[in-house]
Amino acid sequence: KQEVTQIPAALSVPEGENLVLNCSFTDSAIYNLQWFRQDPGKGLTSLLLIQSSQREQTSGRLNASLDKSSGRSTLYIAASQPGDSATYLCAVRLRGGSQGNLIFGKGTKLSVKP
Amino acid sequence: DVKVTQSSRYLVKRTGEKVFLECVQDMDHENMFWYRQDPGLGLRLIYFSYDVKMKEKGDIPEGYSVSREKKERFSLILESASTNQTSMYLCASSLPPDGEQYFGPGTRLTVT
Numbered sequence: 001k002q003e004v005t006q007i008p009a010a011l012s013v014p015e016g017e018n019l020v021l022n023c024s025f026t027d028s029a030i031y032n033l034q035w036f037r038q039d040p041g042k043g044l045t046s047l048l049l050i051q052s053s054q055r056e057q058t059s060g061r062l063n064a065s066l067d068k069s070s071g072r073s074t075l076y077i078a079a080s081q082p083g084d085s086a087t088y089l090c091a092v093r094l095r096g097g098s099q100g101n102l103i104f105g106k107g108t109k110l111s112v113k114p
Numbered sequence: 115d116v117k118v119t120q121s122s123r124y125l126v127k128r129t130g131e132k133v134f135l136e137c138v139q140d141m142d143h144e145n146m147f148w149y150r151q152d153p154g155l156g157l158r159l160i161y162f163s164y165d166v167k168m169k170e171k172g173d174i175p176e177g178y179s180v181s182r183e184k185k186e187r188f189s190l191i192l193e194s195a196s197t198n199q200t201s202m203y204l205c206a207s208s209l210p211p212d213g214e215q216y217f218g219p220g221t222r223l224t225v226t
Contacts, residue, residue, distance in 0.1 A: 031212045043118075043204055044217040051212065089157070093212060101147060101159040101172055102215060 002027040002094055006105035013080055014113050021075040021108045023090035028068045031093040034102065035064050035075050038087045047088075048075070080112045117141070118218035120205055126224045133192040135221050137205030146188035147206040147215070148172075148180065157204065163188055164210065195225045 003026045013019050023033070032051045036044040048057045048064040050073070056065040063076040073090055087109045091102035121136035139146065147162040149172075159172030161180040169180050177199060181189045188207075192199055205218040 034214060036217075041220075041222070043219040044206075046214055046216060049214040091157075091215075101149075101162055102157075104157040106154075106156040 002092065002103045004090060004092055004103050004105040006088075006090060006108050008108060009106070010109040010111070012111040012113060015080060015082060017080050017112075018076070018078050019080055019110075021077070021088050021090075021110070023073040023075070023105055025071045025073075025092050025103075027094065028071055029094065030068065033064075033066055033073050033090060033092050035062075035073075036089045036091065038089060038107070040087075044089065077110075080110075082112050082114050085110055085112050118205055118207055118216050120203075120218040120221050122221050123219060124222050124224075126226065127192075127195050128226055129196060131192075131195050131225075133195050133223065133225075135190040135192075135203055135205075135223070137188045137190070137207075137218055138186055139188075139207040139216070140186065141207060141209075141216065142185065143207035143213070143216075144185070144210050145208045145213070146182065147208075148178075148188065148190045149204045149206065150174070151202040151204060151220075160190065195223075197225050199223065200225045 005024045034049045035047040038044050050057050050066045061078040066073045087107040089107045091104040118139045148160045149157045151157045163169045163182040179191045203221045206215045208215040
């Protein structure tokens with residue numbers, strides 16, 4: 001059964017620092033991997049979607065990479081800001097089966113201190 | 115701009131009541147999903163639908179049912195609410211087969 005793990009569970013950094021969030025998954029037969037941001041008490045905002053054939057995706061200060069063979073993805077945030085404080089979730093979509101849900105990690109709670 | 119809306123942000127219901135949570139998307143997506151999110155357990159899929167009147171059970175369907183009569187609307191029904199259904203409920207939609215999932219703002223349901 002696919003398991004998605006995010007380490008660390010929480011991270012605190014000073015403003016301006018570059019940082020990396022990690023996501024690992026046990027089954028490499030994925031369709032794609034998606035990174036989300038969630039603010040307290042709110043829904044999820046999609047940040048980046050990486051298809052299984054891709055190695056990375058970029059959006060502004062965010063860069064996500066995917067290494068299917070090792071079962072890993074990273075989300076790189078450049079020049080962090082207090083407004084980046086949120087919980088970041090990764091999720092994988094499995095190949096095969098039905099149209100398919102996402103399997104989520106439990107998230108990394110990021111705090112960026114001014 | 116893509117949009118998924120949910121009928122209520124906060125809801126308080128009593129044990130045994132029938133509860134309806136509604137989700138509407140304006141993106142003409144075939145796929146729609148209902149998740150619940152609980153501390154320490156993360157997001158878990160309750161049901162999803164890949165077309166009008168079509169549905170599949172997710173990981174935790176017990177105590178829930180769904181309805182999809184129109185493409186843009188997906189309803190989650192708690193037939194007889196129980197306290198262990200107190201949770202944050204999130205709706206999402208996507209294009210098949212591998213589209214990006216877009217989420218609504220969530221409904222925080224409390225059952226007393």
